[in-house]
Structure formats: structure tokens, C-alpha cells
Amino acid sequence: MQREVHCISHDINILQHVFYLFDWSEYTQKILNIIVNQNNLYLSEVDKMNRIILTADHSLMTEFRNIALFGFFSCSPVQYVPEILYDRLFAPLVPSDNGRARFAQYGLRKVEATLAKGFKDYEVVTVHPHYLDRFFNGASVVGLTVMDPLGIGPVTSSFAFGSNLTPYNRKKFLDLLNSIKGKDCRIVVGGSCAWQLAEREDLPIDHILIGEFERDGVAVFEEILNGTDTRVFYLRKPDPDEITSIMNPSINGLVEISRGCPRKCSYCEVASRKRDIPIGQIKKEVRINAEAGHSFAWLHAEDVLLYGCNSRKLEPDVDEVIELFKEVLRAKGVKSAGTTHFSLSAVAATPELIEKLSEITGKGWHGVQPGIETGSPKLMKKYMKNKVKPFRADEWPDVVVYAIEILNKYHWFPACTLLVGLPEETEEDVEMTIRLVEKLDKCHCILAPLFYVPLGALRNVGSMFSMKKATPTHCRLIYECWRHNLKEFSQGIWRATSDMNPLLRLICSFLVKVGSREILSNLRNILSRNENLAS
Ligand code: SF4
Incomplete structure (x- = not known):
């Protein structure tokens, strides 16, 4: 009987692969699930x-x-x-x-x-x-x-x-x-x-x-x-020694190296005490992922460059970060490593760290998601004064441009967020952000304008932003961001999909370009409607 069950299981596995090749529709899955459930396979x-x-x-x-x-x-x-x-x-x-x-x-x-x-x-x-x-x-x-x-x-x-x-x-x-x-x-x-x-x-x-x-x-x-x-x-927050290692592989080889964020922006849900995970535990998780086939270790923290940092000015500890990456890359089966997030202020404070990281992690472009949020020093000071550290709020627009130039120089491609509709934001604040976006025109990056949602310490402050609330200046900012993105997608999607099979690569590149053109043309319509209304 046991042997019979194994045979049926084996056949079902083959069937699954055949269906997958042609059309793994919900219908075929349902049939298989019924067979499997009835036989308790x-x-x-x-x-x-x-x-x-x-x-x-x-x-x-x-x-x-x-x-x-x-x-x-x-x-x-x-x-x-x-x-x-x-x-x-x-x-x-x-x-x-x-x-x-x-x-x-x-x-x-x-x-x-x-x-x-x-x-x-x-x-x-x-x-x-x-x-x-x-x-x-x-x-x-x-x-x-x-x-x-x-x-x-x-x-x-x-x-x-x-x-x-x-x-x-x-x-x-x-x-x-x-x-x-x-x-x-x-x-x-x-x-x-x-x-x-x-x-x-x-x-x-x-x-x-x-x-x-x-x-x-x-x-x-x-x-x-x-x-x-x-x-x-x-639920209460755990101390670092209560954070358990994963036992089975994670999606994309993701491994957490630090939890919480000491920059504590007012609108952010993860703003809290930073808790670094010990290197031994990080390596254990990296090995689990590598054994399952993830030779790329994707290190996650809200600001990876602050790993091991104890400075009140939030200046990265270069040695700690380099040591972390070297240790991760020593793990069996790991060929390269990357990061999810780090801050532009940390990049601008320690450009030598980016240079060293690029040497260690190898050739090719790396992605990362930092936040620009605004070009207005007034809003930075009010809602995110630690995000600019170790710099001053009035230096923020220059810090952003300098950091992105450094990143591009060492082949890092940032997908940056901007916040639209923060409470007490004025037309002048939005104009300052537009000027910052214009300064980034020659840089390689994505500029993703996000709508303000009351969260974190601002949970009860202001209301969710939407296009209905957008002034012509907001529309111009969003339009400028997407114009920049379309240019980047057109130039970069082919490179970004280089690991795909040629047919999928062609289809994806085509759809991404068409999709961003569609977004841009919708925005153009909204922009001209708003300008007509305003005039
Ligand atoms: S820097 Fe980013 S993750 Fe950290 S508190 Fe600010 S928004 Fe949140």
C-alpha cells in the first residue's frame, strides 16, 4: 500500500509539471487537489x-x-x-x-x-x-x-x-x-x-x-x-537575544541584520530602537538560504549602513559594516550580497564605505531603496530630523544629490521614495522638491512619489493624500518623477531582466515601457486638467 501511494504521488508530481508547462490553470489544480485529498497523498x-x-x-x-x-x-x-x-x-x-x-x-x-x-x-x-x-x-x-x-x-x-x-x-x-x-x-x-x-x-x-x-x-x-x-x-518588542533564526529558506534569500530604525521619522511605523542581529546568527540564516540555492544574500535593515553603529550622530561604523559583508560572503555557497535599504545621509557621510562595499560585493549594478521624501529643509526638520544626521536639515538637498552621485559612481541604483502631502506642506515646499528632482535629472535612480498616509507618531495628524487633493504643483512634481522614471525604465529594463529567458525578457521590457508611458500620459491629462482649473 505504501508503495502504491508513492507511485500515485510520483504520477501526480509529473502531472503537475506537465500542467505547469502548458497551462497550470486553477481548474487542473482543483482536480489534482481532489485526487490528493481523497487519497490523503x-x-x-x-x-x-x-x-x-x-x-x-x-x-x-x-x-x-x-x-x-x-x-x-x-x-x-x-x-x-x-x-x-x-x-x-x-x-x-x-x-x-x-x-x-x-x-x-x-x-x-x-x-x-x-x-x-x-x-x-x-x-x-x-x-x-x-x-x-x-x-x-x-x-x-x-x-x-x-x-x-x-x-x-x-x-x-x-x-x-x-x-x-x-x-x-x-x-x-x-x-x-x-x-x-x-x-x-x-x-x-x-x-x-x-x-x-x-x-x-x-x-x-x-x-x-x-x-x-x-x-x-x-x-x-x-x-x-x-x-x-x-x-x-x-505584542511586545523582543530583545535581540529573543529573535530566533529562521530554520528554512526565505524568499529571495532575504536575511534580517537589524530591526528597528534610530532615525525615528514621525510618519514611520518601524521607527523604534535599533537591534542588531549578531553576525553568527546572520551567517546561519545566509547558509540556510545558500543551501537552498540562493547564492545572493539579500541583507535587510531599515539602514544597512548603520549596522553596528553606536554613534549618536548616526555616523556609520565602516569597519563593522565591512566585516559583516566579508563574513557573509565567506559563507559556503554565497557568491554575492546586497541590501534592501540604506540612507542617503549615511552614504554622503562615508562615501569610502560605498566604494569598499562595491569592491567586496563584485561587479554589476546593485539596487537599494533609500528615502529622499522632500527637498524642503523645513519639513525635514519638522518630521525627520534624524534622517539627515550627521548633517543639518538645511544641507539635505545637497546631501541627496551628492549621495546619489556617489552611489551611481560605484554602480548602485537607488529606487528613492518621495512623500507628497505631508501635513503643513506648502506650495514652496513642493517647489523645493521639484527643484531637487530636476537636479537629479542626470542621475540613475527611480523617483517614486508616495502619498502621505497618517502612520507612526502622525497616526492622528492630517489625512491620507490623494490625487483629488493634488494642487497643480503636486501634479507637476509627480509628473516630473514619472518622466524621469520612464527614461530610466527605457534605458534600464533590458539590463535589469538580463537573467530572464529571451522571450520573457522581451515581453517584460515591452510591458514595463508601455505601462510607464500609460502612467505618464494619464498624468499629463491630470496635469493639464488641473492647470485649466487653476487658471
Ligand atoms: S529612515 Fe526610513 S525606516 Fe527609518 S524611521 Fe525614517 S522612514 Fe522609517
Whole structure:
């Protein structure tokens, strides 16, 4: 019998690959799921003892073909980007190993590792979202991680230009929720933007966890398994020694090197005490990812250049950062390393650090996401005075230009955010930002104008910005940013997709160019409408 089950499993695996090659439609998957469920395939006796299923929606369980910019497609409206292109071209799902996710969103891996401290390993399973049905046998809780589940975060709302369009991150989250609704399981949601759901009692969610998981997570899950009625849990921040290493590979080889951000901008949710992760723990996670095939270690912090920094002026500790990268690159199987975020002020304060990092990490362009936010020293001083450190707020526009020139010189390509609609922003502030954008015309970078959303310490200050509130000056700023981006996309998309197969590369490049032209032409219309109204 055991042998028979293995044979059927093997055949199903082959079938999956065949369907995938031609058309891995939902219909074929459903048929396979029925066969698998009826035969209880893949589920060993141990698998049937899962009590907690962990997963995330499609928008968080994709590697975006290892092209960071494709991540923005999760913020794009369903009405403009056909789902087949999102699912197959830009954001194919991670592979599965008999229904388990081979790679999972980093936060989900942290939850998995933390729960392993309080539960037996067979009680917790991280599942690929397409194969959830196979694991409901006996499970009592399904835990979902989210990043922007309702699509109302600054990036997503900016991509929809404040309209009522449905972004993919929202659609995919609601699709997943609907697919679980009605199962005999409690639904628990946590993650960086779980707060969005706290007041949505209309959604089929039993418990919401707000905050970092490591300190209180196990106790909260025990309470949930014991049948608590508490709907929203607020979790305390862990100390560095409570932050557990992931046990299984993460998406894109992401590894957290530091948590929290000492720059503490008023509008930011992650502004909090910085906690550096010890190098030994970082290397352990890098090795886990490398063994699974990620030879690129993607180091994450809100400001990677502040790793090991204890200076009150927030001047990077060059030796600490270089040592970190050298150690990571010594890990078996690692060929290169990159970063998610660092600040322009840290770059301008220590250009020699960027030069050394480029020498260590090797040839080719590296991406990074810093924040420009505004060209107005007044707004910098009011809302982000630490972001400019070790410089003064009035030096900010020069710091930005200098830092981006340094980055380009050493082959770093920054995708920079700008904030539109901060409380008390004046026309003069916006004009200053436009002048800064014009100074960056010759630099290689993306300029992503994001709409202000009241968050962090400004949670109760002002209201969400939208195109309806945009003055002609705002429109001009947004237009100038997208004009710059279109030029960059046209020049850079071919290079950015160099690892893709030629046909996909052609299609992606074409669609990205057409998409940005479309955005630009819409903006041109809005701009001329606004100017007509103003005159
Ligand atoms: S620098 Fe960035 S991550 Fe840090 S507090 Fe400011 S906005 Fe948040």
C-alpha cells in the first residue's frame, strides 16, 4: 500500500509539471487537489498531526523573478494589469515541496522558527498557498502574514493615484481569506500591516496580532488554541537575544541584520530602537538560504549602513559594516550580497564605505531603496530630523544629490521614495522638491512619489493624500518623477531582466515601457486638467 501511494504521488508530481508547462490553470489544480485529498497523498501520519498551518497570499509568496522592481506590480491595479501577466510573468509563485512552501516570506519564517520553541515540529507547517486544502486535516489554526492586506499603504495608494482601483496585494489577500472561510479552523493574521484589519469585523478573521512576534507569539498561539475570545493582541518588542533564526529558506534569500530604525521619522511605523542581529546568527540564516540555492544574500535593515553603529550622530561604523559583508560572503555557497535599504545621509557621510562595499560585493549594478521624501529643509526638520544626521536639515538637498552621485559612481541604483502631502506642506515646499528632482535629472535612480498616509507618531495628524487633493504643483512634481522614471525604465529594463529567458525578457521590457508611458500620459491629462482649473 505504501508503495502504491508513492507511485500515485510520483504520477501526480509529473502531472503537475506537465500542467505547469502548458497551462497550470486553477481548474487542473482543483482536480489534482481532489485526487490528493481523497487519497490523503503526501500526508504522512505525522503530517496529519499539524495543528498550526502558516501561509501567506500570492503577493507575498513570489520571488518576482529576483527583480526587486517587479515587487511594485503587487501595488498595481487589477483593472490595468491582467491577472495572467501578474501570476505567470511578473510574480510566479514559489515552488512547493509536496505542498510545503520551498521558500517563504521572511516574516513567516520567523513565526515558524518562534513557534518551534513552543510546539513540536510536526505541529507547525508552512504551506504553499495553492495546496492549503491538503493540510486542513486536523489543523486548528491557520496563521496568515500580511504586508499591506487592504492595499492602503503609501506605496499601493500612490500607484492607484488615490482612485478606487483594486491593487493586487488586496485582491490576493481577500482571495486567500475567502478560500479559507468556512473551514473548521481559527484564522489568525499578523505581520507588518495587520493593524489595517483591526476594525474590519466584517472579514472572516478570528484573531489579529499587532507587533513583533518573538516575545509573546508562543503564549498567544497557546491562548488561541485554548479558545480565547480576544480578537486583537498587541505584542511586545523582543530583545535581540529573543529573535530566533529562521530554520528554512526565505524568499529571495532575504536575511534580517537589524530591526528597528534610530532615525525615528514621525510618519514611520518601524521607527523604534535599533537591534542588531549578531553576525553568527546572520551567517546561519545566509547558509540556510545558500543551501537552498540562493547564492545572493539579500541583507535587510531599515539602514544597512548603520549596522553596528553606536554613534549618536548616526555616523556609520565602516569597519563593522565591512566585516559583516566579508563574513557573509565567506559563507559556503554565497557568491554575492546586497541590501534592501540604506540612507542617503549615511552614504554622503562615508562615501569610502560605498566604494569598499562595491569592491567586496563584485561587479554589476546593485539596487537599494533609500528615502529622499522632500527637498524642503523645513519639513525635514519638522518630521525627520534624524534622517539627515550627521548633517543639518538645511544641507539635505545637497546631501541627496551628492549621495546619489556617489552611489551611481560605484554602480548602485537607488529606487528613492518621495512623500507628497505631508501635513503643513506648502506650495514652496513642493517647489523645493521639484527643484531637487530636476537636479537629479542626470542621475540613475527611480523617483517614486508616495502619498502621505497618517502612520507612526502622525497616526492622528492630517489625512491620507490623494490625487483629488493634488494642487497643480503636486501634479507637476509627480509628473516630473514619472518622466524621469520612464527614461530610466527605457534605458534600464533590458539590463535589469538580463537573467530572464529571451522571450520573457522581451515581453517584460515591452510591458514595463508601455505601462510607464500609460502612467505618464494619464498624468499629463491630470496635469493639464488641473492647470485649466487653476487658471
Ligand atoms: S529612515 Fe526610513 S525606516 Fe527609518 S524611521 Fe525614517 S522612514 Fe522609517
